[in-house]
Amino acid sequence: MIDPETPQLPEMSERWQQTLNWQPSPKQHQQFQAFYDAVVIGNRQFNLTRITEPSEFWEKHLWDSLSGIQSFLGSGAARVAIDIGTGAGFPGVPIAIAQPTWAVTLLDATRKKVNFLQTALSETGIGNTRLLCDRVEAIAQHSLHRETYDVATIRAVAAASVCAEYTLPLLKIGGIALLYRGQWTAEEENALKPALETLGGTLERSDQFETPLTQSVRHVLHLKKMAPTPKAFPRAIGISTQNPL
Ligand code: SAM
Structure with a gap:
């Protein structure tokens, strides 16, 4: 949906190119705009995000979301991804728009956020996502989900060892x-x-970024799964946050 009252997002073609060596196609820019419209409208009802000014939304939600997948941008390979604690859809929705060959599961425990995303995604014509309303501790113990994803993203959900x-x-x-x-x-x-050793992972690298408009420092940690995670993890709901590894 394009809402005539929502401001236009800046295109930022040069900034995308200079910082992430990638640019959205006109269709992708239009999908960013349609999703922005949905967030601004949804915010009136659901209190989704404080970041609604167009250039701030571009930097803190769109650019920030895609900085984490910089090494994948432009590749047409198919991948199965999950965004844990997606909230209003970050970083999962911008990733789904930028990588149309990916199948992106958007998971959140809060029903009103998932309801918002259901409406927003059907209105914006983004077809490569599916929504799940559940706790990650529950779905990660389920055979339909455990050890089935190529990529898992997580932003602003918990301490690093909990993530x-x-x-x-x-x-x-x-x-x-x-x-x-x-x-x-x-x-x-x-x-x-x-904690990584216990869980069968290793820190492959940590990328440092400077955000293009306000020059804030951001990091994205790349954890690689090296061995099966023992069945005891993740622990029961709430235990990881109460007693982090
Ligand atoms: N990732 C989004 C972002 O960066 O804008 C949203 C961050 S918001 C601060 C954290 C979200 O994580 C909330 O929507 C909350 O419902 C969800 N969340 C927290 N713990 C969770 C869990 N154990 N399983 C699923 N969702 C969880």
């Missing part, structure tokens, strides 16, 4: 978890390593 416990069980061996973080230090990295 590792949520993502790694869902990945196939060789799959990649992308943990979107703000600041990230060597101490945090050292503290994360024992």
